Amino acid sequence: MLNDRRMTKKEERLLVYLVDKATLSLPKDWKDTLRVHPMNDGKMGSLYLIPNNLTKDYKERHFGRQVSDCHFYDNDGVDVIASLYVDDNDYLLELDIWKVNFQPLIEIPNDFHDIET
DSSP, X not given: OXXXXXXXXXXXXXXXXXXXXXXXXXXXXXXXXXXXXXXXXXXXXXXXEEOTTOOSOGGGOOEEEEEEEEEEEOTTSOEEEEEEEEETTXXXXXXXXXXXXXXXXXXXXXXXXXXXX
16 A cells, blocks of 8 residues: 555654553564554544554444554643544554644654653
8 A cells, every 4th residue: 555654663652651651562563563644633643553463454444443552742832632442343553643732743752651631
């Protein structure tokens, strides 16, 4: 698919954090086989997640549920919320990144924090 690519190291670090927090049961090689497709979100960094074992186009998949989230601060000090979603078959679906001022994300940091409820 056009524009599909491998994750960057920083995207991978964030995804691993969210997957571990969600306690999902994924194949051991999920990181090695996962492809991502940038979403049209004003360059905030959201990604469609495309596991290797799927035959459906990512646009044909259906939302299942949110499985984890976290927050961090961008380099300009603005709060960012990252949420991980799976489809209705519990396959990774989306990494939603929302910078609260709707500006483009500068950089995914090394540290993430649980969202206080």
